[in-house]
Amino acid sequence: MDPTAPREGREPAGGGAVELIRAYFDDRTARRANDPPVDFVCCLSAFEHVPEPAALLRTVRDMSGDRGAGLYFEVFDARRALGRGEIWSVHYEQCNLFGAASLAALFRHAGLTVTDAGNCYAGDQYAFVDAAADPAAADPPDDLEPDGLPPELASFSAAHRAKRAEWSDRLAGWRSAGKTAAFWGAAGKGVTFLNSLPLAAPGDGVIGFVVDSNPDKHGRFLPGTGHPILPPAALAENPPDVVILSNALYEQEIRRQAAGLGFDGEFVIA
Template identity: 30%
Template sequence: MVDLGATPPCERFLTETQLDEPEVTYPLHLRVCTQCWLAQIPPLITPEDTFTEYAYFSSYSTSWVEHAQRFVDGAVDRLGLGSDSFVVEVASNDGYLLQHVVARWIRCLGVEPSVNVGQAAREKGVPTLTSFLTPETGAQVRAEHGPANLVVANNVYAHIPDVIGFTEGLRNLVADDGWVSIEVQHLLTLMELNQYDTIYHEHFQYYTVASAQRALASGGLSVVDVELLPTHGGSIRLWARPTEVAGEPSARVHDVLAREKAAGLHELSGYTEFAARVAKVRRDLLAFLTKAAAEGKTVVGYGAPGKGNTLLNHCGIRPDLLAYTVDRNPYKHGRFTPGTRIPILPPERIAEDRPDYVLVLPWNLRDELVEQLAYVREWGGSLVFPIPELEVKS
């Protein structure tokens, strides 16, 4: 589908001492299977390489925590969860979601492979098991804690090279009459809105509802409903159940499948023009940055997300075009972006330096960040959004 060259792992931020050391890069080529239509990159980096210690803490995004709370409130009502229920979240990060389950006095457990973010969850009072989900882990949790009425897997189903084993782990966790809720970026909107920066080595798969149906069926789960979400530029929330009790999928499932088919994503023709649209995003952003540099304008970044590192590396952006970027996560302060080696500073630096332009890298948090960065207008500065197409917002 698209060749993005070779990049380092997107969350492997460099310390100052590492700047004089070699940096390993891996090919970043998105491919699609013409039998099941699952878009994939080769698993060149193991999850253990990425997630044993992780730089991403979900709770630093206010809007994401609020999104999680709305989900918990809705799931409690939809499924009738109460004090005798049990909820498991896989890839529970720093407890951003399960903290709302704890607050409702519902028994829960997070399964989180990253030692550092799992510890942050425990400090919030969220019970957390440090482990990757495998069929064996799922069976172990079920044996020790009982079957889960609800298993949540937000933004993790694309992060695992062994799709079938992970899905079997979900089935082992969930009660025979229980529910699984999965949120994952929708390949349809990724392609429609040129969101190619969400392609990186942590994401092994890119799902349509059609390919997700096939993947979940491999572990004995069936999709019964789907919701279209604005998160991450456009996501799907899949509601699945054990196949024996699933019944017929909802009208919403059929509607989204029809949209995917109309976009050509159930045949090869829908995938052939994506690379040309990606190339235009790159050309437009580089033209803007080089023009700003020639005019003596200052451009800095906001955010240091994984997706930003795909964009920066693919475009070949270095500190001569982007002086630095800032991030709310103190873990990243004083470090440098992988590959492009752009300094990462605290957010307060923007107000001190009053740059002409702020390039917003986590564009998926647009509404939240437009509000947070409203002060940039005080000195006549502008926000720049690179995706889905270049936009300079004064």
């Protein structure tokens, strides 16, 4: 179920099929998805974008009835990101910022039984919760309960000012040296980064365009700044001196792709 699904209908998947429903998840679509009754609910990298997350969990709990359906939810771990000074991770597309503790607490608040919680993917990139609608399911110790304002959040303001000052100085230095740059990644981090720094604006700034691998974004423009969004081939057609990457996790993959295009410029992590 996804309002951005390219189409509705059944698609082959392995030895079976998956039905795509192009809609938001709510009480109405939950009834549609629950016929026949579901035994498992999975949500990946979407829950942090839901305006009323507790209401969604209660809908999932109610649709599970007395069957004790299992749940697995996985979200971007904002506490980890803030602790590492990734200030560009706070952006308009994510109206909720969770860590493993707050995510597990919300599930309990919604009347679900948390059976496991923690971090996953590349060590700790994401927070996850395994849960059940069955109140008799084993509940782990409450060692993941939130314990007040996280220090990562308390220090965010100072970290934000420092990172903006660092990047403002870096862009000014590139401008003085006559260097040009491109930004790789037209998602939330890119939107926040480019809208936060005056010298990143197109035309008057250092960064002329944004590169993204998603063909649906090519020929469009970044929200706020209006940077053109181009395919990776733009690095060969109009090579900048520097490519700024939005996520260090994909650095090696992007380097290989850029090298295949003949680009041999500098790479920097935002």
